[in-house]
Amino acid sequence: ETGVTQTPRHLVMGMTNKKSLKCEQHLGHNAMYWYKQSAKKPLELMFVYNFKEQTENNSVPSRFSPECPNSSHLFLHLHTLQPEDSALYLCASSQPGGLAGSSTDTQYFGPGTRLTVL
Amino acid sequence: RKEVEQDPGPFNVPEGATVAFNCTYSNSASQSFFWYRQDCRKEPKLLMSVYSSGNEDGRFTAQLNRASQYISLLIRDSKLSDSATYLCVVNAGNFNKFYFGSGTKLNVKP
Numbered sequence: 707e708t709g710v711t712q713t714p715r716h717l718v719m720g721m722t723n724k725k726s727l728k729c730e731q732h733l734g735h736n737a738m739y740w741y742k743q744s745a746k747k748p749l750e751l752m753f754v755y756n757f758k759e760q761t762e763n764n765s766v767p768s769r770f771s772p773e774c775p776n777s778s779h780l781f782l783h784l785h786t787l788q789p790e791d792s793a794l795y796l797c798a799s800s801q802p803g804g805l806a807g808s809s810t811d812t813q814y815f816g817p818g819t820r821l822t823v824l
Numbered sequence: 825r826k827e828v829e830q831d832p833g834p835f836n837v838p839e840g841a842t843v844a845f846n847c848t849y850s851n852s853a854s855q856s857f858f859w860y861r862q863d864c865r866k867e868p869k870l871l872m873s874v875y876s877s878g879n880e881d882g883r884f885t886a887q888l889n890r891a892s893q894y895i896s897l898l899i900r901d902s903k904l905s906d907s908a909t910y911l912c913v914v915n916a917g918n919f920n921k922f923y924f925g926s927g928t929k930l931n932v933k934p
Contacts, residue, residue, distance in 0.1 A: 737920050748926040749868070749911075756920050795869055802920050811856050811915055813922050822912040 707731045714818035718822045727782040727819045729797030738780040739798040787823045794818045830912050841902045847912030848894045857917040859897045861908045867871045879902035902932045
């Protein structure tokens with residue numbers, strides 16, 4: 707499936723590095739999301755963008771900086787991360803404003819970036 | 825109180841068994857309901873959407889009870905390949921806000 711793609715798939719970085727995660731969706735959706743999933747823990751919502759505007763920041767530390775240049779692309783810029791930030795970072799998209807209870811409000815996930823902070 | 829609650833399991837069942845998971849949600853205004861499947865170290869993938877009074881897809885049946893605010897997933901004739909974590913997801917009427925349960929782990933044994 708290539709509806710939502712993420713790069714890189716794996717990333718190892720030191721605490722002083724700066725890196726970026728990229729997400730691209732080919733589904734024509736207008737909402738995009740970043741989630742964090744630590745080992746054996748539930749998904750944690752980080753950010754939501756709706757029509758390129760950030761509509762949700764779930765108390766995420768400033769060392770994570772999202773960017774949404776258009777409805778198809780979403781970035782997560784990383785700097786001075788901590789080892790506890792090591793996790794699977796998942797991007798998702800959906801189509802807001804769809805008819806409730808229809809298939810248009812379903813969320814689709816990318817394969818994730820597995821991040822290790824040394 | 826969590827928006828969505830699930831029994832974490834694990835549910836250990838033999839092949840061919842029927843297994844059911846329940847999920848409760850707290851927001852009575854919730855509009856849309858989903859079951860996702862997540863394999864180890866992979867992304868969640870949509871298994872089924874749950875609409876109105878429920879729906880069936882092959883061996884999988886999802887039910888919605890709005891009055892009691894719970895949804896269920898029934899898997900019949902379990903296969904080894906059904907082993908995964910099953911996530912209950914609720915859209916609370918705000919189309920941009922999806923609430924995920926912590927997942928129920930299923931192990932199907934030969």
